Amino acid sequence: MQRLWDEEEWLMDLQSRIRGDFTRQIMGYRLEMRNFAVKLQSVARGFLVRRRMDRRDQILEALEPDILELQNMIRANKVRNQVQNLTSQLEVCAGPIRQIQAISRAFLVRKNHTAQYEETKETAATVEKLQAAVRGALLRGKVEQDLQELDAQTHAITDLQAAARALLTRNDIGRQQEQLKAFGPQWTSLQAFARGLRARKETDAVKAELDKHINDIGKLQAFARATAVRRDVTSLLDALQENEPAVIDLQAFIRGALERKRVGADLDALEEQEPQIVDLQSNIRGFLYRKQHQAFLDELASHTPQIVDLQSILRAMMERARVEDIMAELEQEEESIVEFQAAAKAFIVRARFEEKRRFFNENMQKVIKIQSFVRAKVQGEAYKSLTTGKNPPVNAVKNFVHLLNDSDFDFNEEIEFERIRKTVVQQVRQNELLENYIDQLDIKIALLVKNKITLDEVVRHQHNYGGNSMGFLANSSMSSANQFDLKALNKSSRKKLESYQQLFFNLQTQPQYLARLFKRIREQGTAEKECKRIELLMMSLFGYAQKRREEYYLLKLIARSIREEIAGARAVQDFIRGNYFWSKLLSNYTRSPRDRKYLRDLLGPLIRDNIVEDPALDLESDPMQIYRSAINNTELATGRPDQRPLDVPREVAIRDPETRRLFIDHLRDLREICDQVFMALEDLLHKMPYGLRFVCSQIFEGLRQQFKRESPESLLQVVANWLWRFYLQPAVTAPENVGVIEKTLSPLQKRNLSEVAKVISQVASGRPFGGENVYLQPLNAFIADSIERLVQITGDLIAVPDAERTFDIDEFNDLYAKNKPTLYIKMTDVFAIHNLVASELQTMCPNREDVLREIMHDLGSAKNNESEMNAAGSSDIQMFLTPKLHDIDDPEADVKALFMETKRCVLYIIRVQTGTNLLDILIKPISPEDEHKWHMLLRDDFADGSKTRGAYSDSNMIDVTRMSYQELKRTALENVMRLEKLGRISKHNCYQDVLNAIALDIRTKSRRRVQRQRELEGVRMTLSNLHEKAKYLEQQRKSYDDYIEQAMKTLQNKKGKKRFLLPFTKQYNHQRELERSGRVPKFGSYKYSVRQLSEKGVLVSWTGVGERDMGQINLTISCDEVGVFSLEGSRGHIQIPGASALVPIEDLLQAQFESHQFMTLFEGNLKLNVNLLLHLLYKKFYRTQ
Structure with a gap:
């Protein structure tokens, strides 16, 4: 116990340390909880503020009509006040107005x-x-x-005149004297003015004369002044020289007096400043002492290590001495100290453990929640880095590798999809064979009808005009039909027609051909006239996109051409500056009434309300133009010239109050109109034609795949800029050309629209106004807000379903449709497209095994076909395009398979080993633990009862279960090196591209599952439709067979009037002989001499039969079975050996279809004319009426 009392201070210190540690732990936990609570409160407040703002926006949006009505009332009240003010001002000015x-x-x-x-x-x-x-x-x-009266009073008048003249003269003289007296001062002033004017004129003359000699006078005056100055200086120098000694003494005396005076003044000043001088001296001495002291300290500092060593040595000596004394004392109490320490440690450990256990028990639920929260946070951050990061780390990919594993359901879906797809291909092949067979039946029916019509023409000719039927037949349409007419029933025309149908079907459904052609057209810099011709040909090829199918394939062509052009662009700016052929096709496509209606709904009300119906609106943004316009308006209103100068700089013009007010009003109106444009675009976004939105989405996807480092916002800005320049800007600047408005705009209205287009163009380009538009820079805040707004609009605009779902068309649609695709096209366009494809065949299909090359080879030269078919002219032709299922090989299939195999190997490698990046893992040495982990991984993943399949599982890939971990890494390294040589990945980023691809697969796994389900539903529907088409084709085949069989039976079943045979003729005897022998054929028998058939032209030659034997040898033609004719040669009643043959009508029709003029029988000895033989058979064995 005494020892405990002796160590009381140590124990108290230990207890205080323990309590301090507990306190710090508790305070740390409380601080963390406080920070968490603060963050939680911040998040909650942020949520509440955002919800409150959303509610405020909703309320404002709901109250928008009321607000607009209130604004209208305010504006109306303002206008009424202005009118009232104007009226009151006019009342005040009533007097001046009347004046x-x-x-x-x-x-x-x-x-x-x-x-x-x-x-x-x-x-x-x-x-x-x-x-x-x-x-x-x-x-x-x-x-x-008067003269007569005057003659009578001459004398009196003379006296009166003399008296009157005297009186008048006296009056005039008196009046003149009075006037002279009255104007005396004026005459004096006038004389003085005249004298002054004369004096001034003389003075001006003198001045003018002096001005002429001013230079000479100046020189003269200068010379005189210089002479006078020199004279004065000379006299002064002479006087000074005479008094030089006295002057020197005087100067010395003066200088002495001044110096003494200055010294005395300095002494007086020093006496007055003596305290300050003493302070200054003390400060100087202090500064010198401090400087000396600092130098001493610096000297000490330079020896600090030595001093510290010395002090440490001294302290160490003293401490060792003290410790030795303590150790000597402790050695005596060692056993007691050890026991005490053990007891104290045990007590401390037990107390700490109990405290922790109590604390954990009290806060167990909190700890569990915190642990789950932390784990969720860590897992969320890892998944966020995987989904949003550009280069996810290895550990993030490793943690989510399990998401790539396929379940049994996924695996079964893949197997089911492949099985049904193979079944679809097989069914398509069967349907194609059946369609070919039906086409042959169709040709056979056509030939039967054609021969029947020809025979009817011959019979009608005989009945009406008489004459030789064979001569008429030689000139009939059957023998002289144009064999190069695409509608002719012969093999060559049919072959060309099928080839053209396959050509146009391939050009429509395989967009890679025309996409390469469009890129070639741009690279060659083809003339605008030729581009316009090709544009019209392409629109004709796609039927001007009037039908759903043609519109779908035209949009797919434009999308493929966009990808081709973007793939060749090195930067985004290259794509923006490009002038592409696909844009011309799209421009033609968007000139439809549907697009015009959308533009009319979008811009019509805006332009009509703001521009057309407000003729006084002026959106001029140039202060100089506003200033001059204000001056002109003022002069027109007042009728007096304005006092403001007309030609001033823009900086001065903008300071004019009226100009500044108008400038601000113009900018405000311009901003409001542009805002209305964006509002209309947002409101009518869902009404924008699908084709344009689809093209925008394809541009964005192409740019995103090509320029992966660009942000989505910048790419959306590019799409918005393209949409504005291509589609919206022409409608804004020239609305009357695209049907937005009906009436023609005035120059002022067009200039207003140009100003609106200038602002929206700046928003679409994503840049604020710069130095070239310095007076539009006040709108830059609006521009910045509108840029974000337009990007958001563009993001919503491109969110459209794919074309397949929209148009309900897939790759098998044409294959199971009951009606073949129809194309109406001019013959001149057919040959023009043929010639275009032939000239650019190397560009359109670089692969020599391409199916398009085979089609072009079958078609031959376009010029030859055009010259041969010139009879068709420029008439339209209806083509039923022939759908074919082509196996298009992916040129990068091997590379994709290699990349897939590499990803699979890398997935297993990163699950076994870890590292900072993929390259470190690949080159990391393999340890026995790694091999053990690899075998455990294989056992878990490939167990018999496993419910999942490994990622990238495929029967065509390598079997990793038979590989060691070393072989797996070697295979992965070999694949990585091959991919690096192919340019797919790079070592500079430690093969991060492989991890990025795996992360992309993880992110899109769910999307792929949904897509696979949709494709599975589509392929099932396709298979069902193919079965229905197969049933339809089988029914059609059966109906064709029945029709042919019934037609032939009907034709050969002669139920008309029985033909009368003349007695004792050859045919009469032949008929009697057949009846006696009981061998009468069911459908008749006819016997002709060789000479008769030769004269008819039916028989061309018979080997071994001479001219003299022709009348003795007979040829019997009989028919006992529908469509099968028997030919037998005989001499008299004896049959010639080997002169017998059965000829089906199908063989004759096929020979006619293939344009064979002759056919041989009797082992090649008998040569017959096909057309004339058919004519004879139809005439004798088939009904003609």
């Missing part, structure tokens, strides 16, 4: 008076002459009368 009106009326009166005066002036000469004549006549009469 202005009076001045205006006076101006109009004066203008009318002036006009009247001018008119009077124009007619003054004539009027004056008239007035003069009238006055002259009146005056002459009056003068004549």
Whole structure:
């Protein structure tokens, strides 16, 4: 116990340390929980704020009509106030307005008076002459009368005149004197002004004369001044030289006095500043001392290690001495100390354990929740790095490898899918064989009908005109039909028709051919006229996309061409700047009424409400133009010139208050209209034609696969820019050309639309306004918001289902359709497409084993076909395209299989070994533990009762169960090296591409399962449709067979009037002989001499039969079975050996179809004309009426 008391301080310190450790643990846990609570509260507050904002947006959206109505009321109230203010201002200005009106009326009166005066002036000469004549006549009469009266009063008048003249003269003189007196001062002023004017003129003349000699006068004055100055300086120098000693003494005295005065002033100043000087000296001494002390410290610091060593040695000596003393004391109590330490340690351990157990028991549920939360967080972060990271680490891929394993259900689905697909291919082949057989039956029926029609024509000709039927037959359509007419019933025409049908079917359904051609057209820089011709040919090939099938295949062609062009682009900008042929096809496709209606719904109301119905709207953004327009408007309104200068810089123009107000109003209106465009685009996004949205999605997918390092937002910006420039911008800038509006726009309205298009173009390009549009930079905040908005719109726009689901078409659709695809095309277009494909065949199908090359080989030269079929001209032809199931080999199939095998090996390797990257794992040495883990892995994955299949399982891949881990790694390394040589992966990133591919497979596993189920449903439906088509074809075949058999029976069943035979003729005797022998054929028998058949042209030659024997040898043609004719040669009643043959009607029709003019019988000895023989058989054995 005494020992415990002796060690009380140590025990207290130990207890305090234990309590401190417990306290720190508790406080650490509380701090973590507090941080967690703070984060949780932050997340909750953020959620509540976002929900509140969503509710606010919903409320605002719901109240949008009310808000708009309120805004309309506010604007109406504002307009009414403005009108009222204007009315009150006009009332205040009523007086000036009346004055202005009076001045205006006076101006109009004066203008009318002036006009009247001018008119009077124009007619003054004539009027004056008239007035003069009238006055002259009146005056002459009056003068004549006055003269008579004056003659009588001459004397009195003379006196009166003299008195009047005297009075008038006196009055004039007096008046002149008064006027002179009144104007005396004015005359004086006038004289003074005249004298002043004369003096000023003389002065100006003198000044002008002086101005002419100003240079000479200046020189003269300068010379005079210089002479005077030199004279003064010389006299001054002479005086100074005379008084030089006295001046020097005076200067010395003055300098001494000044120096003494300055020294005295300095001493006085120093005395006044003595305390400050003392302080300064003390500061200087202090600074010097501190500098010396610092140097001493620096010297000590330079020896710090030595001093520290010395101090440590001294402290060590002292400590060792103290420890030795303590150890000596402890040695005496060693056993007691050991027992005490053991007891203390045990107590501490038990106490700590009990505390932990109590703490864990109290917080067990919290610990479990925290552990599950941490595990979920770690697992979530790992999965997030796998799904969203560009380069997921090895461990992240390893943790989720199990997601790639296929269940029994997945495996069975794969097997079922492959089985049904093989069945589909087999059924397609069977249907093709059956269709070929039906086509042959169709040809046979056509030939039967054709021969029947020809025979009817011959009979009708004989009945109407008489004459030789054989001569008519030689000139009939059967013998002279154009064998190169695609509709002709002969083998060569049929072959060409089938080849053209296969050609057009392949060009429609295999887009890689035309996609390569389009790329070649762009690379060659083909002329615009030729491109337009090819564009029309392609649209004709796809029936101008008027039907669902043709539209589907046209969109697939455009999508494939987009991928071809993007694959050749090195950067995104290369794709943006490209001028592609597929865009011309798409432009033709989007000129449909459907697209015009969408553009009319999208932009029509906006342009009509904001542009057309507001003729005063001006969206000019150039301050200079706004400034000049304001000046013009002011001058037009006031009728007086504006005081503002017209030609000023833009910086000055924008400072004008009116210009600045108008500029702000224009920008506000421009922003509102652009915002309305985006709102309309968002509201009508679901109405945008599917074809355009599909093309946008294909552009985005192609760019995303080609430029994987680009962010999705930047690629969506590229798609938005393309959509704007290709589709929307032409409709905005020229709406009347695409049917958006009906009326023609004014130049101001077109300029307003150009300003709107400029802003939206900037948004579509994803860049704010720069220095070239400095006065549109106030819209950059709106531009930034609109860029994000347009990217969001584009993201929603490309979210469309694939074309197969939309159009309900797949690769087998044409193969199980009951009606073949139909194409209406001009013959000139047929040959033009043929010639185009032939000229670019090397580009369209570089593989020499391609099926297109076989078709082109069968077709031959386009020019020859065109010259041979020139009779068809430019008429339309209806083609039933021939669907064929082609096995298209993937050129990268081997590379893909190698990459799949490599991924499978890498999956097993990273499950056995670990490392920082894939390269480290591949080169890491193999230990026995790794081999053991590999065998355990194989046992778990490939057990008999396993419910899963390994990832990338395929019967064609290597069997990993028979490989050791070393062989597995060697195989993986060999595959990796091969893939690196092929350029699929790179060593520079430690083969991260393989892990990225595996991560992509993990992310898309569920999507692949859904796709596989959809494909399985589709292939099942396809198989069902193929079975239905097989039943349909079988019914058609049976109906064709029945029709042919019934037709032939009907034709040969002659129930008409029995033909009368003349007695004792050859045919009469032949018929009597057959009746006696009981061998009368069912459908008749006819006997002809060789000469008769030769004259008819039926028999061409018979080897061994001379000219003299022709009348003695007979040829009997009989028919006892439907469609089978027997030919026998005889001399008299004796049959010639070897001169017997059975000829089915099918063989004759086939020979006619193949354009064979002759056929041989009797082992090649007998040569017959096919057409004439058929004519004879139809005439004798088949009904003609």
